[in-house]
Amino acid sequence: MSPPRIRNMEEFASVSGISRPTISKYFNDPDSVRASTRARIEEALERYDYRPNIYAINQNRRLTKNIGVVVPYLADPFFAEIARNIEQRCIAAGFSPTLFSAHGQPDLERDILDTLRSLKPAGVLFAPLGRSSDRGAIEKFSRDIPTVLFDSNIEGVGEAFIGSNNFQSVPMMVDYLCRTGEAPCFFEMTPLNPNANKRHNAYVEAMEQRGLAPNVVRVEGDSWNFEDIGFAEGKKAFEQKRFNSDTIFCSNDRLAIGLLAAAYEKGYRVGNGAGCAVRIAGHDDHPFSRFTSPTLTTVAQDYASIAQTSVETLFKLIESGERASERRETVYEGKLVLRASA
Known part of the structure; x- marks a missing residue:
């Protein structure tokens, strides 16, 4: 039989035999606990496939000011322009955005999610690759860290999606x-x-x-x-x-x-x-x-509105420290631009 699903840190402490304060200390800084204790915690994490509720942890420690921004292909000026808009809005709000590009590679996209976990971001703005993305990995990530999808929608994943109609x-x-x-x-x-x-x-x-x-x-x-x-x-x-x-x-x-x-x-x-x-x-x-x-x-496409709404939606999630009651999708209308080719 597979081990029972662990819903919170108290249950994890009970099944692992490690005290709740020690586990909390580990999640705030793994190097702050003894190596032998760290090994026990990490073995239990693997055995029970448990990841902490970042929202709950943030009730007990100061939020970081890090925001992750992930795009599928930064060499595309379209994504560079949206990322520029997002970065400017994050900086203006006092956050520190870190930009990642998957360069069209699903393996790299998964690695970026692992890297972001180690940075303990307050939240993430994520434009996934789409068809080749690892849906399971993104779902798991977004359960732990406030995540807003933009441009490319994966139905049911993340707290919200903002894109074009x-x-x-x-x-x-x-x-x-x-x-x-x-x-x-x-x-x-x-x-x-x-x-x-x-x-x-x-x-x-x-x-x-x-x-x-x-x-x-x-x-x-x-x-x-x-x-x-x-x-x-x-x-x-x-x-x-x-x-x-x-x-x-x-x-x-x-x-x-x-x-x-x-x-x-x-x-x-x-x-x-x-x-x-x-x-x-x-x-x-x-x-x-x-x-x-x-x-x-x-x-x-309405670059400015997509960027602004994505950032504002994420900030509201971070400030509330709570899950959205339902996943929201916001799409903006396009505007016809007439030039010489047609």
Whole structure:
């Protein structure tokens, strides 16, 4: 039989045979107890798979001012911009943010959670990888440390989620493209996070609501090198005539940036008006999208509101020292940004 689930530190003290004050002392500073006692505690922790209630511990010691910020891929300026917004708000509130990037690697994402435990943060703002994340590890972490998810949602995990409303933004772009030219096909790669799946579904739904047949062009690619995938696979799609429309709506701006380069190499002029062969639009308002040639029509996510609400939600959890009565999800609408590419 598996050992009983331990619900609090008193129960752990009872089953381990170690006094409650000694255990509390260990959790505040493992080096403050004798090596032999530390070994007994750690063996019991492993045997009973117990992790302390950080909220309860914080009632007996001063909260740290550390805030962990975890993003999936810091080399992406989109996440760098959101992280910058979050860091500034944490610093202004007197907290010390520490930024981590999983670099698209699930093993590294798990290691980051272990590192954060050792830092004893007051709370964590976390944008998970998504499909490749270790859900069990994230669930376990968020039970111990106040955790707010942003950008990429894992249903039921963490105290709250703050992100974008893809079922508002994608139909808005589809509507604009349909009103101004041919109905769009949808260019995507293997979905890496929940946003990609939601955008796919929102596109299909928006087309069907207009009585139009969706045309999803999914290409190979299972990495965070979106521009490379958009360029290489976009060229193949042009050569194979997979786009059944002269209007292409890309799942995100980084794919669109790669597709713009592919169109240029294939000799297709991108934009509206005479002499243009194809229209290309994206999603996110990536910081580089205003500097492409032609500049990229896209949907802007509300970076500032996502960052502000994420930080404020976490601060409220930290200050209350209590679990949220129910998990909250807050999503913000996107804004159409019209530029030269469509």
